Amino acid sequence: MEGKKILVTGASGFIGSFLVEGGLERGMQVWAGVRRSSSRKYLQDGRIRFAELDFTDSDRLEAQLRRHKEEHGGWDCIVHCAGVTKCLDKADFEIGNYWATRHFIEVLSRLGMVPRQFVYLSSLSVFGAIHEADYAPIREEDTPCPNTAYGVSKLHAEEYIRSLQGFPYVIFRPTGVYGPREKDYYLMAQSIARHVDIAAGFRRQDLTFVYVKDLVQAVCLAVEREVTGRAYFVSDGQVYSSRTFSDLIWNELGKPWLVRFTCPLWLLKTISYVAGNGAKLARKTSTLNPDKYRIMKQRNWRCDISPLERELGYRPRYLLEEGVKETIEWYKKEGWL
Template identity: 65%
Template sequence: MESILVTGASGFIGSFIVEEALRRKFAVWAGIRSSSSREYLSDRRIHVLELDFAHPNELRAQLSGHKSTYDKFDYIVHCAGVTKCVDKGEFELVNYLQTKYFIDTLRELNMVPKQFIFISTLSVFGPIHEKNYEPITENDTPAPNTAYGLSKLKAELYLQSIPGFPYVIYRPTGVYGPREKDYFLMAKSIRQHIDFSVGFRRQDLTFVYVKDIVQAVFLGIGKGVSRRAYFLADGEVYRSRAFSDLIRKELGNPLLIRLKCPLIVLKVVSLLAEFWAKRRGKTSTLNSDKYRIMRQRNWQCDITPAIEELGYSPEYKLERGVKETIAWYKDKGWL
């Protein structure tokens, strides 16, 4: 039985990877913080491993203790990270520096796995091809315009700088599905009869259902790929209202007031929300990073390499994925 460690296992993407690893008969370790929720980690076959990425000495002791009992992991999927912060410096600390500490410790302890799978983001490339709306490709030069995207890019570059290190990087576009909380806010707003969109210029959006990310991860493991990076999307391009229209359909077509917000208004609101949240020591869904993400007009990306090299075939177009997601929200009492 091969072993797999999933960091950030209590989170949205990580918890789905854990479930699929169990289904595939891996010995599964869920890497979490001591404060992490275990709501989606109740299966008794899961080995919980508390990891302190913030303190390298503690992390070294935790991993060394594991190695002395179980040996090293065959595969590691590194999902741990942050998408929202009170202080923007936390993006670099958690997404880049703590990833670096983790990799350095694995190398020091001779615990480098067969594959180190890093869940990154399309946001490492930033707003490019905004005039011609061409798909972003792996040959484009990354130009992140958010603290989140920059922190993920730094982690990617560090992985790529280590000679022979067996990384596989996945760069999903907008990820949605059961358990996800940001798109849930859109569904909640539509249920309350408000649909909110941003800007007046054409916006090309792409999405990927969480289970298709999971599919790609295990295809990559099966193919034994190494030192490669792949974009992940469902292969379609959507206009700005496509997601909200499908949510509305699944909610029974409630009466809807559509509000289109000019970018300058969104910028002001986002900065004020960020300032107020920081004063209270909390994160805000609207913030300067989120503003830049919502302002971006071109989210197309080329998934051809994933299709050709991994055999990746997205199973969820947006209509099917939204249907399943809204049904889950309803079943769990979120909506």
């Protein structure tokens, strides 16, 4: 790993910033791919090198990559973490996740900059709500059936990458990723701190999670072994009930008094559609929207990580209790809670 040149796109984001740190810790020469307007709050280490990359402008991106090649050469590995998770319109998911990825790879090919390894951060959401009756783990041989615009866009990017002859890809499909700096699960912690905890639906729900540092571990193991032509699910290997996450947050917050409410799915659907359409009219993104409803409605998030353990030697270091503890401590330290 020492001295290996690696580019992390979307480096200013939650997962991207941790991937940058993980690469530095392992002695790699890390380039953080950011836009000119991107925050560098979590990219303060003096060893970080920056590559300005604008995935919203295809012509500019090609010029930026050509200039980088002339001045610095290419990279041994690219970890493509850039993408979109919230959009005003469904079409924006396709643009931000599929088309941006496709154009990036096409430009790399034209410029002779295809690395020895291209790591793509996908999502468990590409498989959608399957095995809902028997709660069997989702496995790589299952047929993807995404039920969200986000999942569809990620699947399209995966299908394009896998269709390229001889392209040195490795795909990671993490389940729910949480940890310091993450903002969606933070909303749950914020709600509990304000004495309200809401669960979605009455039917059994099996959830899986992965602490962000364990996702980084999985990616770095693949980079170290220069694996290509594979796709892996990533979780901490455990399965949790729908209340476990909120119970752990509640405990770390000192067990404040709490009003717990289980929202029927029909009501949650109504609220999500109203909130989503209202936000769309206001030209803003909303945490609650039809896509988010489908995610909360899904009952089975089990996934099979045995190939990751067997082939890469992945061993989760953070179970949910340890990860939530560290996350809540960070939220408190930063004044988020």
